Amino acid sequence: GAGVSQSPSNKVTEKGKDVELRCDPISGHTALYWYRQRLGQGLEFLIYFQGNSAPDKSGLPSDRFSAERTGESVSTLTIQRTQQEDSAVYLCASSLEWYQETQYFGPGTRLLVL
Amino acid sequence: AQTVTQSQPEMSVQEAETVTLSCTYDTSESDYYLFWYKQPPSRQMILVIRQEAYKQQNATENRFSVNFQKAAKSFSLKISDSQLGDAAMYFCAFLYNQGGKLIFGQGTELSVKP
Numbered sequence: 001g002a003g004v005s006q007s008p009s010n011k012v013t014e015k016g017k018d019v020e021l022r023c024d025p026i027s028g029h030t031a032l033y034w035y036r037q038r039l040g041q042g043l044e045f046l047i048y049f050q051g052n053s054a055p056d057k058s059g060l061p062s063d064r065f066s067a068e069r070t071g072e073s074v075s076t077l078t079i080q081r082t083q084q085e086d087s088a089v090y091l092c093a094s095s096l097e098w099y100q101e102t103q104y105f106g107p108g109t110r111l112l113v114l
Numbered sequence: 115a116q117t118v119t120q121s122q123p124e125m126s127v128q129e130a131e132t133v134t135l136s137c138t139y140d141t142s143e144s145d146y147y148l149f150w151y152k153q154p155p156s157r158q159m160i161l162v163i164r165q166e167a168y169k170q171q172n173a174t175e176n177r178f179s180v181n182f183q184k185a186a187k188s189f190s191l192k193i194s195d196s197q198l199g200d201a202a203m204y205f206c207a208f209l210y211n212q213g214g215k216l217i218f219g220q221g222t223e224l225s226v227k228p
Contacts, residue, residue, distance in 0.1 A: 031214060042118075042205060042218035043159075056214060089157060098214040102149070105159035 002026075004106035006092050012112045013082055021077045021109045025094030032075050033093040033103060034067060043091060049075060050098045082113045116141045118208050120219035127196045128227050134181075135191045135222045137206030145211040148182065148189045153221070154202040162204070165189065193224075201226045 005024045013019050025032050031050050035043040036059075045059040049069040060066070064083075069075040079086055089108040095101035117140045127133035139148070150162040165173045165182050172180050177197075181190045193200055206219040 033214065033216075035216075042220045043207075043216070045215040045217070048214045050214070059215070091157075091159065093159070093216075095214075099212060102161055102164055103216060104161070105151075108157045110157070 004092055004094050004104055006090075006106040006109050008109060009107065010110045010112075012114065014114055015084060016081055018078065018080045019082055019111065021079075021090050021111070023075045023077070023092030023094075023106060025073070025075070025092070026104060028072075029094035029096055029104075030072050031095045031098040031101070031103075032069060033095075034075070034077050035091045035093065036061075037089045037091060037108070039088070046077070046090075048098065055098070079111075082111075084113050087111055087113045116143075116146075116208050116210060116217050118206055118217050118219040120206055120222050122222045123220070124223045124225070126225045126227060127193070127200075129196055129198060131196055132192060132194045133196055133224065135193075135204050135206075135224065137189045137191070137219055139187050139189065139206070139208050141187070141208065141210075143210060147209040147211070148180075149207040149209065149216070150178070150180070150189075150191045151205045151207060151218075152200075152202045153205060159205070163191065196226050198226050198228060200224060 033048040034046040064080045067077045091108045093103040093105045095103045146167045148165045152160045177194045203221045207216040
């Protein structure tokens with residue numbers, strides 16, 4: 001596609017439910033990144049993939065958060081047993097390679113946990 | 115660890131005037147990249163400008179230019195001839211040469227007055 005796409009655009013869920021957020025990177029981009037942006041804050045790094053391996057998962061806030069990627073394509077970020085503090089915008093980005101390359105962002109998924 | 119600081123939570127500029135957004139960072143590395151991203155209300159993070167630390171020449175992109183002071187660890191963004199469409203949150207970001215994750219500042223909200 002022309003850019004990074006994410007779905008859903010918005011998600012409202014109840015506390016304790018699981019959610020899946022999807023990211024489609026730019027075609028040909030080998031690296032994919034997930035960030036979280038709380039209201040009025042900057043972006044926090046969560047995890048990145050080079051191909052389907054994840055060299056850096058250091059930003060995942062707890063074991064309720066996990067992510068996977070199929071080849072050099074779609075990635076899914078899963079949050080289990082959601083909590084109210086998980087409410088945020090989740091942004092995905094992709095780049096040609098993991099180093100020295102500009103990251104291009106998707107429009108994000110706004111998650112609200114009630 | 116690298117940190118990025120944007121000391122101006124909000125800035126305002128008159129249309130057609132010039133404004134400068136400040137950013138400082140802390141790192142012990144000598145080879146890295148710096149970015150300015152723009153985030154309008156649509157949430158889409160848009161790359162404004164990029165600077166390689168090994169280049170002494172300041173980057174420019176049309177009305178946008180940077181003042182990169184490596185010794186002072188300062189990376190300010192100058193917007194000339196400000197337009198209403200420039201109104202947005204602006205984030206400064208650092209990328210370590212060997213690492214995939216961007217480290218963001220807290221952002222500066224820029225408003226443009228007609």
